[in-house]
Amino acid sequence: MIEAETVLIASGFGLPTGDLRTTLKLFGVDPQPVYRRPGTRVLGLAGSDRIAVADFADVLMQVERLGFDTASATLCEALRPSLQAKAFITNAEVSVFWHDRERHRCDPVLIGTGPNLVSGRQVTALRTATGYRVEFYQGSDGQPTDLVATAPRWRPRRRRVGLAA
Incomplete structure (x- = not known):
């Protein structure tokens, strides 16, 4: 510890x-x-x-x-x-x-201030030194609403196509 x-x-x-x-x-x-593990004579x-x-x-x-x-x-x-x-x-x-x-393959991280997923309009996007794409969003009042960080090697998973059961 x-x-x-x-x-x-x-x-x-x-x-x-x-x-x-x-x-x-x-x-x-x-x-x-x-x-610390107490000894035999320890009172506190x-x-x-x-x-x-x-x-x-x-x-x-x-x-x-x-x-x-x-x-x-x-x-x-x-x-x-x-x-x-x-x-x-x-x-x-x-x-x-x-x-x-x-590492660098996880799903995007979303940090938001409201109940909706990615609300508002994108203000800016940047690429960090580690290759992550970070997008910032703000509401109509100009206040920040969301931040989305996407890993450099993240890829959306393909939907499996199969026979309907």
């Missing part, structure tokens, strides 16, 4: 300390209190909130899917041998395990 706040701030995310728990929750990660415990390394790798992968350049590949490669020895793995560990196979 690693201290989430230390790593995220050191990684350059620049998150204010008070918002870290909220930010991690947006990525589906909930820091857990961790304590002091712990700190931490996240598992696989959870942090999953956050990096999600940030990468928005077009940012992260060190997720290096971290996933380092974690994969320990995951191969486990019989059961978590959702984050599955993402780490399949990172090579899915």
Whole structure:
């Protein structure tokens, strides 16, 4: 386990300390209190909130899917041998395990402010250094409504054509 706040701030995310728990929750990660194993004469415990390394790798992968350049590949490669020895793995560990196979091929990411999918008109589109196409949309009032990030190697899946049952 690693201290989430230390790593995220050191990684350059620049998150204010008070918002870290909220930010991690947006990525589906909930820091857990961790304590040093107590000895026989210990009367009290002091712990700190931490996240598992696989959870942090999953956050990096999600940030990468928005077009940012992260060190997720290096971290996933380092974690994969320990995951191969486990019989059961978590959702984050599955993402780490399949990172090579899915990197830059995932479905587009949509971040929107309203209930509709991609509303408003496209304002601008750009290509990031990692090859992701990022499109920004705004409503008639000029306020941002949506952001769509598409992976460079993403391709729409073909519909299977078969006999109707």
